[in-house]
Amino acid sequence: MTDKPGLLTVEGICKSFIGFKALDGVDFTVRSGEIHALLGENGAGKSTLIKVLTGVHQPDSGVIKIDGQAVNVRDTQHAQNLGIGTVYQEVNLLPNMSVADNLFIGRQPMRFGFVNRKLMEERARELLAQYDLHLDVASDLSRYSVAVQQLVAIARAVDMSGRVLVLDEPTASLDRHETEILFAILRQLRARGLGIVFITHFLDQVYEICDRVTILRNGKLAGCALTAELPKIELVSLMLGRTLAIATHNTRRDRPVPAIRQFSFKGLGRSRSIAPFDLDIGEGEVIGMAGLLGSGRTETAKILFGIETADTGHVHIDGNPALIRTPQAAVACGFGLCPEDRKSDGIIGDLSVRENISLALQAQRGWFNRLSGREQTVLADKFVKALDIRTTDIEKPVKFLSGGNQQKVILARWLATNPRFLILDEPTRGIDVGAHAEIIALINRLCDDGMALLVISSEIEEIVAYSTRVVVLRDRAHRGELSGDEITASNILGMIAAEPEGASA
Amino acid sequence: MSRLNTAALTKAMPQLLSLMLILFLNYLAFPGFFEIRLQDGRLFGSLIDVLNRGAPVIILAIGMTAVIASRGVDLSVGAVMAISGALAATMTVSGYPVPIVILAALGAGLLCGLWNGILVAYFDLQPIVATLILMVAGRGIAQLITEGSIVTFNEPGLIFFGTGSFAGIPMPILIAALLLTLAIAVVRRTALGLLIESIGINRSASSYAGLNSKLLLLVIYAFCGVCAALAGIIIAADIRGADANNAGLWLELDAILAVVVGGTSLFGGRFSILMSALGAVIIQAMNTGILLSGFPPEYNLILKALVIIVILLAQSFSSLGGWAFLKGEFRSKGANRQ
Amino acid sequence: MIFMKRILLASTVAMAFAGYANAADLTVGFSQIGSESGWRAAETSVSKIEAKKRGIDLKIADAQQKQENQIKAIRGFIAQGVDAIFIAPVVATGWDTVLAEAKEAKIPVILLDRTIETTNDDLYLTAVTSDTVHEGKVAGEWLAKAVAGKDCKVVELQGTVGSSPAINRKKGFEEGIASASNIKITRSQTGDFTRSKGKEVMEGFLKAESGGKNICALYAHNDDMAVGAIQAIKEAGLKPGKDILVVSVDAVPDIFTAMSEGEANATVELTPNMAGPAFDALKAFKDSGKAPPKWIQTESKLYTQADDPKKVYEEKKGLGY
Incomplete structure (x- = not known):
């Protein structure tokens, strides 16, 4: 008992599914009063380990100990009773019930056989006050942002379990400010002696908040270290088991500014969506688009691609006026768009990889000019190889692929149409590090091949790495543009964080 | 190709088994079930009845499959049948030539389908609500056309579509088979099959991919309306009259059921027109069997419900990989014994 | 465009009220179920013919298969102060209140084609139905x-x-x-x-x-x-x-x-002629004050080749x- 004691310890956990070993002798320890990052590429075994800890899966072999006592976690209920609470990425709450209901559902204070709402709401207020959250606990949860919902979920989990808190990608859908609030609360919980398991794809956040890090790779323990003692490049190589194909950071591209900008958007705007903006882009250019969530980034993409029609403005392509009021018109002009919300706007889940890749080209060719099964297969095979899409079979429904591979399928869908101007909205969100690097490499390659690209991203360093110019958005308007040596992370951050008056922009 | 066919056959197994079982039960109830003879130059027998009576629902199911695959539903097909039948009968009685009558009736179906399609695609009404409007109003329109009475006609050209035959095959069967072949060919030979599945699974993503999903939806509903009109003409021609109150009554439900029994999900996506037609045949085989069995009519609906529950359970068991699971069980048991 | 004319005609027939002679000695309101069958349509037209024959002003309200519409129509007839009300009831129950209102207004009610279930048979004068x-x-x-x-x-x-x-x-x-x-x-x-x-x-x-x-x-x-x-x-x-x-x-x-x-x-x-016997019973009742039997059975005539x-x-x- 020299160091902090192991609050939750697993030793030699093995778990197999049909024909595949998801966990192979993994050791893992969470101590009281620490935030412990659990990292690994998609499929490394993170989720399986969490599911074993929370009683969703039973391990084939190995021991789980709490306070040194071996336990057998029977189910999620039992895990909660043992003090292990979990908040999943997709928040498992009931949006159309009140905040108080959500906090206490299944354990509401009762009186005379009825829920004692007054007491419940009072307790809910007290509970949330611990987190400096002052909500109207009687109103529907859906009134609040995803970030607040996440905090409510955490408050519920901590209140019910109170010893170990497992957070599965809690920051995936939060903006920077919301992430800060979350981190403040996590620090507070750490101070109270909770052991927190933090799963994320954002390596910067690991360094910002986590004390220790455990890395899994292919179901095995790849390493465990104090964050402060583990350089980032080493961490990434532990995750990938190889060095990245290219260094992604701080290597701003130094490309010539194209003489002609073929795609010109003048005064495009839509009321209550995005203020009128000008944008010119030439072939062989990558324009990075930075800004917080809700700053008008996605709205810009939607207007450029004709998903939403502009109230004002003109489009010129190669000097000729063009009217883009539908995606079909945009595609006809040689545009492509990989949308932000992959699941709802990108993939056609039940269709195969082959069909998903063929879709945009087929839509462009028309209803009656069918791509034959053979042509589709050739197309799909080509892109599966070119983009290294990892799938057992091009006939596999795309919904069974990992996030990164789904993103590549959507990219392939557009590359198949041979576009001149490709818009990528958050192409690297929610995908593992390996796929991340490959997509960035692809952006550079496409640019070299003379495509015009507009890339929207929340990862500023990423934008710095590949952009020839950067447009910064704030409060539903384009606030400024950086080019050449001006493109630095601190300049971009400065513009994003500038006062609403826009003095610096 | 043969690998694909085997896979398709395995997928169709629950439906094929159900059909065979129902046909066998029909045979038990009535030993002459499989007898077919020529009567006045027309095939005659219970099996022919199944197909002949099933033809309108097969035709409805063809259109309905496309609608359901697009994650919609068309509740108005029964009412559209009544409208097209009423129009055909009334115009015939007024002395219009048969080709004009047929075109007008199909045109009425097209208009009804376009109406539904516009509401669904361009006004973003939920399909069930959008088509409910015409389901209710359509029968009223049909009644206005017939003035509430059964309009009887004796025009041999029109009657031919219901009771005529070609090479011994009754016209309704022929028309249904023709439409089925045509629809399958169009879906296979053009990109429509893929595009319909695509908007059914994820309309938003399909639009992002540059698909004109609104226009496609409009075409789908219009096609469904034309199918309904065709079925309406056949039913009117069969009884030589248009019964605005009863023509196609509840047939929208039979058509939806046929599609579901055929394995197309009500949540849209993957579809098979051939399997929907098979579903319609299964339903009709069951109906005919009940008629032949001599059970009191009070049991009709219960029997029907029971059979459908069994089919749907078998189907869901199969789609959950139940057969493979059972096979695996047998294999592992076999292995244990060694 | 004969069939177009028929459509137009049909819509006029479906209009709620169709009166004939204004200078009639009796005004009768008829709450008809609707026009769900050919027989029903025939009943409506025969009723008009029979009314015209007797010089009765018949006001027909089409309820489109809904009891609430029938009740509304009956209240309308009471407000207009008709001499009698005929009802072809769409359902058997739920008539007591509105029939009591008619009785209050001293307007006799005759049921056509179908009967009702009521606790008080005095609420209607007679029912004309077939057996x-x-x-x-x-x-x-x-x-x-x-x-x-x-x-x-x-x-x-x-x-x-x-x-x-x-x-x-x-x-x-x-x-x-x-x-x-x-x-x-x-x-x-x-x-x-x-x-x-x-x-x-x-x-x-x-x-x-x-x-x-x-x-x-x-x-x-x-x-x-x-x-x-x-x-x-x-x-x-x-x-x-x-x-x-x-x-x-x-x-x-x-x-x-x-x-x-x-x-x-x-x-x-x-027979679609339910109104004829009803008119006769009504006339007799108005003239002599003699209540008809509670049930008037229409003739079930056999037709052969x-x-x-x-x-x-x-x-x-x-x-x-």
Whole structure:
């Protein structure tokens, strides 16, 4: 008992599914009063380990100990009773019930056989006050942002379990400010002696908040270290088991500014969506688009691609006026768009990889000019190889692929149409590090091949790495543009964080 | 190709088994079930009845499959049948030539389908609500056309579509088979099959991919309306009259059921027109069997419900990989014994 | 564009009120169910004819199958102060309140075609309905006489399962053939009162009974099913009316066409003239103050091929069946 004691310890956990070993002798320890990052590429075994800890899966072999006592976690209920609470990425709450209901559902204070709402709401207020959250606990949860919902979920989990808190990608859908609030609360919980398991794809956040890090790779323990003692490049190589194909950071591209900008958007705007903006882009250019969530980034993409029609403005392509009021018109002009919300706007889940890749080209060719099964297969095979899409079979429904591979399928869908101007909205969100690097490499390659690209991203360093110019958005308007040596992370951050008056922009 | 066919056959197994079982039960109830003879130059027998009576629902199911695959539903097909039948009968009685009558009736179906399609695609009404409007109003329109009475006609050209035959095959069967072949060919030979599945699974993503999903939806509903009109003409021609109150009554439900029994999900996506037609045949085989069995009519609906529950359970068991699971069980048991 | 004219005509017919003579000595409000069947349409047109004959001002309100519309219409009639109210009730229950209001206003109420369930029979003057059991009995008795002792297997096309005409017409027919042990009902299925179902079910019967050779007669609960079944019999290569006797109920025009061609044998009339006897009872009540009996049964007339079916057809076809 020299160091902090192991609050939750697993030793030699093995778990197999049909024909595949998801966990192979993994050791893992969470101590009281620490935030412990659990990292690994998609499929490394993170989720399986969490599911074993929370009683969703039973391990084939190995021991789980709490306070040194071996336990057998029977189910999620039992895990909660043992003090292990979990908040999943997709928040498992009931949006159309009140905040108080959500906090206490299944354990509401009762009186005379009825829920004692007054007491419940009072307790809910007290509970949330611990987190400096002052909500109207009687109103529907859906009134609040995803970030607040996440905090409510955490408050519920901590209140019910109170010893170990497992957070599965809690920051995936939060903006920077919301992430800060979350981190403040996590620090507070750490101070109270909770052991927190933090799963994320954002390596910067690991360094910002986590004390220790455990890395899994292919179901095995790849390493465990104090964050402060583990350089980032080493961490990434532990995750990938190889060095990245290219260094992604701080290597701003130094490309010539194209003489002609073929795609010109003048005064495009839509009321209550995005203020009128000008944008010119030439072939062989990558324009990075930075800004917080809700700053008008996605709205810009939607207007450029004709998903939403502009109230004002003109489009010129190669000097000729063009009217883009539908995606079909945009595609006809040689545009492509990989949308932000992959699941709802990108993939056609039940269709195969082959069909998903063929879709945009087929839509462009028309209803009656069918791509034959053979042509589709050739197309799909080509892109599966070119983009290294990892799938057992091009006939596999795309919904069974990992996030990164789904993103590549959507990219392939557009590359198949041979576009001149490709818009990528958050192409690297929610995908593992390996796929991340490959997509960035692809952006550079496409640019070299003379495509015009507009890339929207929340990862500023990423934008710095590949952009020839950067447009910064704030409060539903384009606030400024950086080019050449001006493109630095601190300049971009400065513009994003500038006062609403826009003095610096 | 043969690998694909085997896979398709395995997928169709629950439906094929159900059909065979129902046909066998029909045979038990009535030993002459499989007898077919020529009567006045027309095939005659219970099996022919199944197909002949099933033809309108097969035709409805063809259109309905496309609608359901697009994650919609068309509740108005029964009412559209009544409208097209009423129009055909009334115009015939007024002395219009048969080709004009047929075109007008199909045109009425097209208009009804376009109406539904516009509401669904361009006004973003939920399909069930959008088509409910015409389901209710359509029968009223049909009644206005017939003035509430059964309009009887004796025009041999029109009657031919219901009771005529070609090479011994009754016209309704022929028309249904023709439409089925045509629809399958169009879906296979053009990109429509893929595009319909695509908007059914994820309309938003399909639009992002540059698909004109609104226009496609409009075409789908219009096609469904034309199918309904065709079925309406056949039913009117069969009884030589248009019964605005009863023509196609509840047939929208039979058509939806046929599609579901055929394995197309009500949540849209993957579809098979051939399997929907098979579903319609299964339903009709069951109906005919009940008629032949001599059970009191009070049991009709219960029997029907029971059979459908069994089919749907078998189907869901199969789609959950139940057969493979059972096979695996047998294999592992076999292995244990060694 | 004759059919367009028909559409226009149809919409005018569907208008709620259709009055005839303004200078009438009696004004009667008639809350009609709707126009859900040909018979119903005929009932409406016969009511108008009968009213005109007697110089009565008949106001007809179409309830479109809804009791609430009927109640609204009745209240409207009470407010207008009509001399009497006729109701063809869409359902049997729920009339007490509005009928009490009519009674309060001293407006006599006569029920047509269907009766109601009420705790107080005084709420209405009389009900004019047919006796559906009797209809079946007339059909059965005709068949017993027609086959005259020979063995006869009958197939029956029932109305909608559970509906009261289906239950009663079946019961009445069985009573009608009870004394004739030579007649047996071998198959009985529902044809839902529709032509297409009648045809489909008859096709099944014909197959199940050795192509129809075992069937001596068909009894259908309404003419529409019989018309459908006649087609099925013809398509099976048999002669309806000869190889298989056809008897049904309702007496709609199309069955008379079939009878004149020798393809149907007999039908029992469900008369659309419910208003006529009602007007007579009303007049007698107004003149002498004498209350009619609580139930006026309409005649269930039997028509056979001997009754000049062509002529009957011509008479009936204009009534809107």
